[in-house]
């Protein structure tokens with residue numbers, strides 16, 4: 001009998017953060033000004049190897065402002081994967097623009113072959129702009145998501161970007177700490193290669209500030225604009241002159257007080273996550289009908305979320321039966337997100353040859369992966385995963 005709950009993905013917070021929080025209380029700097037914000041921005045920029053980073057309220061807020069400064073306008077289109085968390089897509093609608101959905105490949109990231117095929121055959125290139133033949137709308141940008149921390153094929157994507165003159169927004173909300181070990185972008189972090197990259201510090205991400213986000217770019221004028229828009233676009237902060245419609249999207253000093261501590265622990269979290277992944281991998285490789293999805297070998301991934309694929313015929317039961325059984329013994333697991341092109345707000349949007357994403361939607365399960373997971377927990381999960389195989393052999 002298992003009494004303890006093994007959570008899917010929970011924060012790994014240190015009580016040392018209280019020192020920082022105490023300072024925010026004592027100084028009164030609890031809102032969108034204060035030393036922790038700048039300190040966190042500096043640490044983040046240094047960590048991912050960029051000159052500057054801008055902290056904001058959430059990853060979603062960062063993505064919204066990124067689309068705005070990249071020039072996505074009403075009636076434009078933006079290419080985005082259907083296999084993602086919906087927060088990567090909603091900001092397109094905030095801009096009055098529309099998404100066009102792409103399929104995934106076996107890394108769960110955007111299928112670059114299909115992307116190129118779509119641009120080549122389904123679009124026209126007129127006056128430096130890409131026009132979608134079907135909708136007659138201008139395609140401005142591509143949002144690429146590094147799903148579960150596994151780096152997307154940026155080498156390929158940046159070539160496509162150049163060829164078609166498109167903006168690339170990297171949703172690196174799940175991929176803080178992942179970087180490339182080979183090729184053109186060797187040692188470059190996910191999020192630092194496209195025009196703009198966005199990270200998230202929501203509670204289930206690899207580090208957390210409760211809620212929060214960070215935007216990076218090599219184009220400092222874009223970051224400047226994002227910083228400006230995120231604080232109500234004050235053209236003159238003393239006399240409160242506003243020449244633009246701004247947003248209240250700036251990170252608070254309390255959030256940043258968490259962030260400055262969490263980022264110091266990130267490398268340690270990744271080390272633990274990689275070690276735990278390998279423990280699962282060894283065991284799962286010996287379970288008939290189960291596969292654990294790999295992270296790219298030519299990268300140093302952050303091992304954020306672990307995914308197993310269930311082959312119903314070989315394993316004996318399907319994903320949903322396994323999910324239910326694990327949840328009944330207090331092991332929290334989760335199916336893949338519902339594909340976004342099938343969600344109500346997006347039913348009228350175009351999807352291009354979506355095929356593989358359905359397979360993963362049906363057969364993938366995320367298993368406990370918190371950075372404070374201990375090897376005893378992993379043994380319990382593995383024991384439960386093996387149960388069905390044992391039952392099969394007994395002929396049940």
Ligand SMILES: *Cc1c(COP(=O)(O)O)cnc(C)c1O
Pocket residue numbers: 057058059060061084085087088145171173174199200201202211212213
């Ligand atoms: C978490 C996440 C976001 C949004 O981040 P928030 O900080 O929660 O707003 C966006 N895209 C993806 C793929 C995510 O996983």
